[in-house]
Amino acid sequence: MNRAWRVGRVAGADLLIKPSLLIMGVVLVVVFATRFDDRTSTNPYVLAVAFVVGLYASVLVHELAHVVAARGYGMTVQSVTLHLLGGETLIEGESRTPLQELWVAGVGPLASAAIGGACLAVDDLFSGTVGALLTAMGLVNLLVAAFNLIPGLPLDGGRVLRALIWGVTGRELVGIRVAAWIGRIAAVAVLAVVAGLLVAREDGYLLDLVVAILVAGFLWTGSTQALQRLASRERLDGLVARELADTVTPVPAGALELSADLRGEALLRAISARPADHYVLTETDGTVAGVLSLTAVDTAFRRTT
Ligand SMILES: [Zn+2]
Structure with missing residues (x-):
């Protein structure tokens, strides 16, 4: 699952695509085709494909916002990877100040929110297929922005919280520890909430549980890696x-x-x-x-x- 295809370069970084992105793309097309049904005269599968392509394009814009912000501070960006649950930008080296960290992390959700807001601002001007697509794109981008602002690592919100704690207390490692633990708590909470909803509602989708397990696994793995990197940085800082x-x-x-x-x-x-x-x-x-x-x-x- 760790292999990725290199499809080109964007803004000076390698653009990589994981096979899981394509699998998720097919699943999303099937799921959304049934939801778009009956609303317009366009073939629901055509609509769903357009929606998924638009969604991935928005995720790429979100990642490129991170890339541009990081490069603006002279950091080297190795790659942007699009995968199952969105994207990931690999930046070489750490931010040197809390403000740099705040901006590099926060600009991604800001980009998603801006795309979402723009789509919802104009969707009423279009009827039928285009209007329905714009509404869906608007809502999903606001959802991406909100999810990424959960203040736990490895999400952007976790990096924002780390930057704020670092800025206020001057202790970067404390910020990492707090944000990583919130990431772990968020992993457990996502699973618990979705499982609870499935039990409470008899018409719940099993697919929701599968997505919740993937999201929880992503959060748990990412926050655990952050804690491991923290431990090795603490050992390294002991070298005086x-x-x-x-x-x-x-x-x-x-x-x-x-x-x-x-x-x-x-x-x-x-x-x-x-x-x-x-x-x-x-x-x-x-x-x-x-x-x-x-x-x-x-x-x-x-x-x-
Ligand atoms: Zn991001």
Whole structure:
């Protein structure tokens, strides 16, 4: 299920399509064909295909909004993947500030809401097939915006919440932890609500339960991955240059200077930017805190992974 087809490039990123998208497309056509029935004279299957194509196009616009926002901050966007439950934009590296994170995440649901609002604003001007299509496109895009704003990771709303907590408390990792746990709670809630409705209503669709299981699985997997990445970032942040320093050995010739305060990713980035066997660690007042060897960092790094 993890393979994807590369169908081209959009806005500087690879556009990938998962086979599950096509399977879901067929299911959606069948489901919506029965719902469009009787409303217009157009063949309901033609209408449903047009609707599903429009839906996927809207999802692509939503993802492209993320791409443009991320690239605007100089981030590299590797790929946009369209799959069963929508899309996913793979951005290299993390946002550097809460505001960047807020904008890159929030712009997707904003794009969906804008498409939805625009469709509903003009649907009355058209009668018959086009009007029915615009109404359906409007409602489904508002639904996509609302779903994505649930404040749990891996959804956009989870990234918005993470950015807000990061901005207010200054602690990014706390934001990730809270948003990831809300994502897990949302997974359980989606399943519970849909299963409850199925039991309460005798005319409930089994298909609703299948979709709920897929959505819950997507949320649970995504939030769990966020918690795992968080744990490895916390271990990495435990790597502090000063604590790895050798304070006995004299400074070897050719050692480069590094700040003793460097830790985690920033420490690894600084080392890979200026590779050397030894570094002199200096405090902010210019005093030498010790000698950091590449071997010491390497050994400590291996313990974190
Ligand atoms: Zn999004």
